[in-house]
Amino acid sequence: MAQFDLKDHSHRRYNPLTGEWIQVSPHRSKRPWQGQVEKTGGAELLAFDPACYLCPGNVRANGEVNPTYTSTYAFTNDFAALVEDVPAGEFRDSDLLLAKSEAGICRVICFSPRHDLTVAEMDAAGIRSVIDLWIEEYNQLGKNKNIQYIQIFENKGAVMGCSNPHPHGQIWAQQSIPAEPAKKQQHQLDYFKRKGVTLLADYQVLEQKHQERIVFENDHFIVVVPFWAVWPFETMIVPKRAMARITEMTEAERNAFADAYRRMAARYDNLFEVSFPYSAGIHQAPSDGEAHAEWHWHMVFYPPLLRSATVKKFMVGYEMLANPQRDITPEFSADRLRSLSDTHFKQHIVSEIPKP
Structure with a gap:
C-alpha cells in the first residue's frame, strides 16, 4: 500500500483553536488551478457619493447627519442587532426550550471618507488610523461592566452581505461570549494549562519550521493559511508576540499590523484582479477584567472565491x-x-498607461 501523503490522499485536519475537524480531499483536484481570471466589471465608484449614508456630511436613515470627517468615523448602528435597553429575563420550558435576553452595543466604523476605497487600496497610514480607532472603541466599550466580549469585524463585498461599498466595518459588544470565541477561549486555556505557553506561539514555531503555509511576514506578524483552513484562500494574521488583546500592541506593532492588513487585502484583490470579497475579524480575550494569559489574539479572513471571480465556495x-x-x-x-x-x-x- 502507498504511504499516506497530505497532498494526495483524503484526510481530516484538526483545528486546535476550536476542537473541530475539516475534511480535505486533494485527490479531487489534481489540477486545482486552471489559470482563468474571470473579471467582474463592477461600476466605478465615486470618491464621494451623495446617496451614501456613510459618506461625510450625508444624512443617515435616522435623520442624523455625519460630520465632515477626514480620517475615520464611528457611530452607533442605526439598525443595531444588539441594543442596551433590553430587559433582563429568560424563557424556559423544560430543558429543551431556553432563551435568554442579550443586551449589547453595535458600532459602525468608517475606515475612510473616500467612498471608492477599500483596505486593499488604502495606504498603511490610513489603515493605522483604523487600528487606532478599533483600540479606542475597545477601551471605551470594555469599561461597560455589562460587556463581556467585543467582536471587531469587516464584511467586504455584496456576496458577504455588505449592503454599502463605502469602506467600513463593525464592532458588536455584548453580554455573553459568542460561540466561536468561546470555543477558542476554552481550547487556548486548556493548551496553556498543559504547556505554559500560548497555542499560537507554538503554532508559529511549526509554521516557521515548515515554511509551506506562510504567505508573508514582517517584523511583528506572520500571515499564514492555517493548516486547518476551511475557506479556499483563508488566512490568519498572527502577532509574533503573545498578546491577549489588540490594546497591548506597541507603536511599532500597530504599524506592522497595518502593513500586514494592507498587504493581505491587496494580494486578495490581485488573485483574480477583482475587489475580493471576504469576512474578516479579530478574535481576542474577553473584556471581563481578567488578564487571560492563555489568549493570543489573531485576525482571520474568510473569503468565498474559489477559482475565479465568478466561482465561489458554498457550504452545502x-x-x-x-x-x-x-x-x-x-x-x-x-x-x-x-x-x-x-x-x-x-x-x-x-503605471502601464502611456503618457501623452
Missing part, C-alpha cells in the same frame, strides 16, 4: 450536515497567495 450538502470539506489544500492556497504582489493590480494598470 455534506458540509452543512457533517463537517467542512475542501479540495485544494491549504499548502496550495498559501503558495498561490505567496506568489502575488503586494502592489495592487490597479496601480500596475495605471
Whole structure:
C-alpha cells in the first residue's frame, strides 16, 4: 500500500483553536488551478457619493447627519442587532426550550471618507488610523461592566452581505461570549494549562519550521493559511508576540499590523484582479477584567472565491450536515497567495498607461 501523503490522499485536519475537524480531499483536484481570471466589471465608484449614508456630511436613515470627517468615523448602528435597553429575563420550558435576553452595543466604523476605497487600496497610514480607532472603541466599550466580549469585524463585498461599498466595518459588544470565541477561549486555556505557553506561539514555531503555509511576514506578524483552513484562500494574521488583546500592541506593532492588513487585502484583490470579497475579524480575550494569559489574539479572513471571480465556495450538502470539506489544500492556497504582489493590480494598470 502507498504511504499516506497530505497532498494526495483524503484526510481530516484538526483545528486546535476550536476542537473541530475539516475534511480535505486533494485527490479531487489534481489540477486545482486552471489559470482563468474571470473579471467582474463592477461600476466605478465615486470618491464621494451623495446617496451614501456613510459618506461625510450625508444624512443617515435616522435623520442624523455625519460630520465632515477626514480620517475615520464611528457611530452607533442605526439598525443595531444588539441594543442596551433590553430587559433582563429568560424563557424556559423544560430543558429543551431556553432563551435568554442579550443586551449589547453595535458600532459602525468608517475606515475612510473616500467612498471608492477599500483596505486593499488604502495606504498603511490610513489603515493605522483604523487600528487606532478599533483600540479606542475597545477601551471605551470594555469599561461597560455589562460587556463581556467585543467582536471587531469587516464584511467586504455584496456576496458577504455588505449592503454599502463605502469602506467600513463593525464592532458588536455584548453580554455573553459568542460561540466561536468561546470555543477558542476554552481550547487556548486548556493548551496553556498543559504547556505554559500560548497555542499560537507554538503554532508559529511549526509554521516557521515548515515554511509551506506562510504567505508573508514582517517584523511583528506572520500571515499564514492555517493548516486547518476551511475557506479556499483563508488566512490568519498572527502577532509574533503573545498578546491577549489588540490594546497591548506597541507603536511599532500597530504599524506592522497595518502593513500586514494592507498587504493581505491587496494580494486578495490581485488573485483574480477583482475587489475580493471576504469576512474578516479579530478574535481576542474577553473584556471581563481578567488578564487571560492563555489568549493570543489573531485576525482571520474568510473569503468565498474559489477559482475565479465568478466561482465561489458554498457550504452545502455534506458540509452543512457533517463537517467542512475542501479540495485544494491549504499548502496550495498559501503558495498561490505567496506568489502575488503586494502592489495592487490597479496601480500596475495605471503605471502601464502611456503618457501623452
